[in-house]
Amino acid sequence: MKVTFPHMGNIYIAAKALMDGLGVEYVIPPFTNKAALEIGSLHSPEEICLPFKIMIGNYMQAIEQGADTVILTGSCGPCRFGEYCEMQMNLMKRLGHNLDFIVLDVPLDIGAKELLNRIGKVSGASTKTKAQKLKAAVDAFKVMHLIDDIEAKARFLTGYEATKGAFKRLLNSCKAEAMNCKTPEEMLKLLYDYRSRLDKVKTDKNKKPIKIAIIGEIYTIIEPFSNLYIEDKLMDYGVSTKKTLTPSWWYKNLVLSPLKLNQLEIKRKARDYLPLGIGGHARECIGEAVLAHDEGFDGAIQIFPMGCMPEIVSKAILPKISREKDFPIMTLVVDEMTGEAGYVTRIEAFVDLLERRKNNVLSGC
């Protein structure tokens, strides 16, 4: 068995730690790239959303490197993500690839026993003891939190950095070095080390950088290729960014949702505009927009793939928030045709707008 999984932001780093810990063979698909998108779009139904297409591209490229088993999380909700597995299995079969799919689902839908059964399929391939397996899982979650944490900090502090590009360089080398680690322990040590190094980067607390919250559909927020590396671009402009939706958030949300402990703050903030969960992460999107305003951010950028049902609802609601709170929000809809040039122009124009607004306020006119 050689396991692979679709890319979604930093998940590959945690997955590496997990598989290394379990001693299971795995393939990390090449970072999502143009070719992956192209083969993915070629084979996928035309009207399916972008994440589906990119994921197919990930599988195809992983197969070339010998992968035969895909791990997929299909969470149930009134959104297409839950249907992905069925369709992707059919599609890959039709293309003549005999892939095994292990779908990790929320227990209520498949039954706890079946879930353990499915997890067992992966850990069964591991020769480690039970305690070692457990440790591998715990380490992987730690990795996920650490890397998300480091990334969030680096992106937010960028606006305050004394030397331009310092945080970006640190973040990039952190990710690159993490992939060279041989064991989860080594990786954890590295990540802790990087986290403390973040605090030593020289910052200028008197700076008043532009601050933008990234909101919208979770996949297109998390997977940088799909949003044309918007966070990196904003880093280059010296803009501080924040996103709440990250892989570790997602995990927490899935696990905690039966207890309804999760995301109280965001739900509270969304109440005036969208009091109920409608599927996908539309309510989070609305709540985060309000939250970003309350926290003194200068604006928000909503990103979602074309045809994304829940985010279309948010998009209809966001202008109301923008009007009532005098808070600029821009929407970027991405699909396989998104042209880099037009996209960059829009981001730049938005940053300009925020800068102008800020200067006006500062100069008191």
Add this chain to the structure above:
Amino acid sequence: MIVGIPKGLLYCRYQSFLDTFFYELGAEIITSPDTNKEILNAGVKYCIDEACLPVKIYHGHVASIKDKCDMIAIPRIMQLREREFICPKFCGLPEMVVSSIPDMPRTTMAPIYAMSKDRLYAWAKKTGSMVTHDTGRIKRALDSAIHEQQRFKGGIKDEGFRLNIALTGHPYNLYDSFINMNIVKKLNKLGVGVITEEYADESIIDDQVKKLYKKPFWSFARNSYGFAVHSAQSKAVDGIIYISSFACGIDSVVIELIKDKTDDFPFMVIKLDEHTGEAGLDTRVEAFVDMLERTR
């Protein structure tokens, strides 16, 4: 108190329920006209561009009556059956509308969970209190509304045609003849009879759905899927036409799932948006019928 009821989206299916409920509460009811060109245009004007045609048209229906009533009933249907959902756009419909159309009267906001009478009553209490404070009356209104709804059958089953097709898709695409440009009449004229999922057995649908690896969890998708796959496999009809709208995420999945299970059984998908021309549609329908004639 005048209650406005827009005739878009699932009104075609829950008309008896909505009309009866508000009538029994003692409200005066106005409905929007059947979908027409002005309604479409108003919908396109107010609704965000990315939305699907039925949602745009719904906005048009609301716009056409918003100034003529004291409140508008916008059903927020969250769930029809346990562990099943419907499109996010239904769940967020009231917010979409009030955020997009200016100067709206009061609107109903309470969610509808139709799995049990108790949960329906929760909706009725909130919604009914916008019209009357008489809780006994609200209870009775809900009872009559449920009663009327249960008598509603809907659906199409033509008899006596040589060729027959299964017509499937979301109800508002099937039963709004403006949206689908009178497709049923067109087919009948070409000598083709139409049957819809209302005439399929629940158990047939369940059977088909159970064969999926994972249960589909959209109530309407479930019906379209089970009905289409059964019609193809049992050869109960000569072909299947699926009426869909662009930018419908649910259809994009269901159509794939159907295609996967029906091999080369004649299957045509008609996708609609505000730019769809009638001439093009006619040609496609005729070509499909020709093909059915030939392969028969």
